[in-house]
Amino acid sequence: MNMVTETTRDGMTWYECEKCGLLFDNVEDAESHEANCDAEDPSYIQ
Incomplete structure (x- = not known):
């Protein structure tokens, strides 16, 4: 199961581990x- 969340900070896209x-x-x-x-x-x- 994919728990990675896409987020944008400072104009860049980041992928966050929800765990x-x-x-x-x-x-x-x-x-x-x-x-x-x-x-x-x-x-x-x-």
Whole structure:
């Protein structure tokens, strides 16, 4: 299931992971991340 949201900021289109809110400028990157995102344990956030 695709949870990526398209959003526009500063005149650019971004793709946001709805699970963790990370933004990507490439929809394939966003979908790849979202497919592997475990929002229950965002280990990369300090």
